[in-house]
Amino acid sequence: MLHLEREGIVRVKGLPFVARFKWSTGFLMERFIKSLAEKKLLGAKCPSCGYTYVPPRSRCGKCLTKLGEKNLVELSGRGVLVGYTTAYVGLDGEGNFVDLEKPRVIGAIKLEGADSTIFMPIGEIDPEGVREGMEVEPKWREATRGELADIEYFKPSR
Amino acid sequence: MRRVAIVGYAQTQHQFDMQKTREDMVFEVVKEALSHAGITRGEVDTVVTASTDFLDGRTISSVFLSMAVGAYLKDESKTEEDGTSAAWYAFMRILSGVHDVALVEAHTQGSTFNPHQVSFYTLDPLFDRQIGVLNDVSAAAIQARMYMSSYGVSEEEIAMVSVKNLSNAAKNPFAQRRMPDLTVEEVLGSKLYYHPIRELMMSPISDGACALVLASEEKAKEITDTPVWIEGVGVCQDFYLRDRNLLELDSLRKAAKDAYEMAGIRDPYAELDVFEVSEKFAHEELMIYEALGLCRRGKGKVLLERGATEKGGEIPVNPSGGALAADPVCATGLVRMVEAAKQIRGEAGEYQIPGVRRALAHGQFGMCAQKNWVFILGGEG
Amino acid sequence: MMFRNVAIIGCGQTKHSSKRRDVSLPEMIEEAAWRAMEDAQVTPEEIDAIVVGNMQGFGGVAQPDQWIGDWIGAPGKPVMRIATGGTTGGSVGQGAIYAVASGMYDKVLAVAWEKHSDSKEPGATTGLLHVALANFFHAFNYGMNLKSLVATTVVGAAAGVAVYQAMFYMHRSGCRIEHFDMVAAKSRRNAAKNKYAHLQWPGCTPEDIAKTEMVAYPFRFGHICPASDGASAIVVAAEDIAKKKEDKAWVKGLASYSDEENQLMSESYGGVGILDASEQMGCRVSAMKAYRMAGITDPKREIDVAEIYQPFPSQELIFAERLGLFDEGKAWVALEEGEMEIDGRMPTDPSGGVLATNAIGSSALQRILEAALQVMGKAEEHQVPKEVRNAVAHGWGGVTNYTTVTVLGDSPR
Secondary structure, eight states: OOOOOOOHHHHHHHOOHHHHHHHHOOOOHHHHHHHHGGGEEEEEEOOOOOEESSSSBBTTTTTBBOOOGGGGEEEEEEEEEEEEEEEEEEOOOSSSSEEEEEEEEEEEEETTTSSSSSEEEESSSOOGOTTTEEEEEEESSSSSOOSGEEEEEEEEOO | OOOHHHHHHHOOOOOOSSSSSSHHHHHHHHHHHHHHHHHGGGGGOEEEEOOHHHHHHHTTTTGGGTTTTTOOSSSEEEEEEEEHHHHHHHHHHHHHHOOSEEEEEEEEEEESOHHHHHHHSOOOOHHHHOOOOOOOOHHHHHHHHHHHHTOOOOHHHHHHHHHHHHGGGGGGGGGGGOOTTTTTTHHHOOEEEEEEEEEGGGGOEEEEEEEEEEEEEHHHHOOOOOOOEEEEEEEEEOGGGGGGTTTTTHHHHHHHHHHHHTTTOOOOHHOOEEEEOOSBBBHHHHHHHHHTTTSSOOOOOHHHHHTTTTTSSSSOOOOTTTTHHHHGGGHHHOOOOHHHHHHTTTGGGGGGGOOOOEEEEEESSSSSSSSEEEEEOOOOO | OOSSSSEEEEEOOOOOOOOOTTHHHHHHHHHHHHHHHHTOOOGGGGGOEEEEEEOOHOOOOOOTTHHHHTTTTOOOOOOBBOOGGGGHHHHHHHHHHHHHTTTSSSEEEEEEEEEGGOOOSGGGGGHHOOOOHHHHHHHHHHHOOOOHHHHHHSSSOOOOOOHHHHHHHHHOOOHHHHHHHHHHHHHHHHHTTTTTOSSTTTTTHHHHHHOOOEEEEEEEGGGGGOEEEEEEEEEEEEHHHHTTTTSOEEEEEEEEEOOOOOOSSOOOOOOOOOOTTTTTTTHHHHHHHHHHHHTSHHHHOOOOOEEEEOOSSSHHHHHHTTTTSTTTHHHHHHHHHTTTSSSSSSBBOTTOOHHOOOOHHHHHHHHHHHHHHHTTTTOGGGSSSOOEEEEEEEEEETTTEEEEEEEEESSSO
16 A cells, blocks of 8 residues: 555545435325315314424324324415525535525415414515515415425415 | 543544545544543443434445444444434443443534535425425524514624634634634625525534543543533433424423433523533524523523623633534534533633533534533532 | 343334335334334333434435424434444444433333335445445455346345355355255244234245345345335333333343454555454354343353344354354254244244344344343244243344344343
């Protein structure tokens, strides 16, 4: 083995885990995703403590009650912005923050009838005009297909 | 319950793109910790490390480090997440009576793979990763805004945390960001990522490692005249981001409560002399004050304004510069333990706080500090 | 030694299969965790701490405890995440044991899992590329051809390590491929009696296995473990709590000694000295320590059943010897004589072991769980037909360098 006087070390490049995944969603999440085709947002309401999860899930994290299909509730889709940030950068998937062409708003939303907070892109608004407490609703894509991408973003309610 | 003490430690000089292999870095820091304790590898009973596969960019992150960390033919294990988790496990291994001397090591070379990208991989893959707007910085930014508007905190007040910690770091030769003359204006002029989080309000990407030697009471007294006792430990996990109250660090509050109870602390403000906390974002430090019970909810900024958490204040927080000054992810909390131990032993050099007898060290992991570890350390007497 | 007695008071696992598409990851984990808590008759609120683990690259989620925690009652509790490769489950189980032994916690839940079907890549080698690459170099050093080598990367586990390890063992002991057929057939038959196992084949014979294609010498397709979806969980409790429970398995000894990384050229070109990959000194030392803690001086006589981590049949023989259950190089002789069968003198892997079920993160915890079931007499159809006073559970992983050995018994130390 050669031992050289040197500055620094040699590195090789590659992404960790360049594997592709296809995660099973479980039954309640499947119902949530499929219902998007009808522009419906489903939640799961715990019969014991009343906490309502969106997206729905099979176990209440608060009181640990098992939740099932009968606990699904339909939400109006309207919600309130409880928090937000304006993004000036985004991750490129390879570990770099890249500057965005124009700033984007990310909202923390409490949907009417739900207790969970969901984090969604907010569109059709100038970052300067965003306020906490603002009412928002989903912007559905034209032809919904029962996919998460059916919700393009949330926008201020008119 | 038997007593356990820290009897030796070492950390690297944290920096971006350290020109060392991960193995060399780990080997050197472990060797230095053993020599600081004045023991040889032969005297170590058990080795516990902390690192994670995504951050190290390889499956079974610890697998090629058995030799570097000195675990060959040693009873060993690896926790993930923060190094304080490894310290917690090593502490329990000694408490069990099975082992007497434990070596704890944690590391991350953030330059290998961006830790912010890794934070995205911790999200619920069925929803949040599909939506794609969250990562640790955007989540922290949303939290910071909520905190600011709920408690009337300004960007300037958050920037003051960076100014305090990064100028403290100027005296710490191990820190990465050492900025003696930093001003609030400079912090607010640094690159904006997600409003209000700017470059100097978030921890830097660091390469670094840290190692601790723990020993049972009997062994500790053989090894050193200045053992630093682990008086209390508290650990707690919070709900997943969607179902958490982002205005509070509830899990840190619970972890601190457990640690105080174990250490017999009733009034942390009066009974603890220095705090080393893992504030990955500037606003988090204010929330940490509150969760540690140093002030009421929303009053973190008052402590800062009063100068109570400055080096010369009543309750100095992060005299070393904290996580804002260097964040070798898995090692960050363990570095806090080392810094707290240094303060107790009077080894903190230019950033020594006089008369430290008891100190708190905090480690965290996950989105908006979902998991927290709190250690109470104390000297003799 | 250990100051406080600790016992396993509850066991839970999912049915293992190649694809659990019906549930999401947290839903699968929840199944095992809740079964263990129900078995232990404790509520989630009573659990003081939780230890979890899997191989994060396989599921594609970093630190999944943060996401799945809400399904198993983690919020508000201390949660330790452990991952050590193949040994993950064993390390998780031992983490829970230490947590109780420390006196800090009285009831600890340990959960480990793998959900391979969430990955689109074939088999369990997803994300193992780095380790696989190291194995490539190693295999080339031993003259393996490229075709065989590629074959080893598409099967259920780290075959690249195991093929040359098996060759060392065969060379040293005189064991032949026919013995691997026998071990594999035994595993399939035993698994048929275990309702949670994955590859079940009632009445499987060594001849059936011998008919399967040679994948990478000396392994046939029938020698190789599957990639399973599944989770397992145990509840560990302090002595005063365990004493009040009808069913419990006392922890008598545990150890987890690391061996050298099994590569001629380790990452930092350290130059590693192990030449015989089947030597497994880490396992030998771990077993010695665990037996010493357990007060066992003659494992051949005092151990009644063993659950060995064996993704490949050669490993059941190698580790049975390393655990001191048979004389050096003689496990295959005992196998021929039927000693390793469920009703034999020294039953090994009555559950079918990893050869039948391999949800990697969970596999080594399953060994502890199955050993506990044998001690409690609750293994149902695959219960060994004799009194079980002591059982040993083994885990193996890393690049052949990690081992966990846990000794359980029907009475406290």
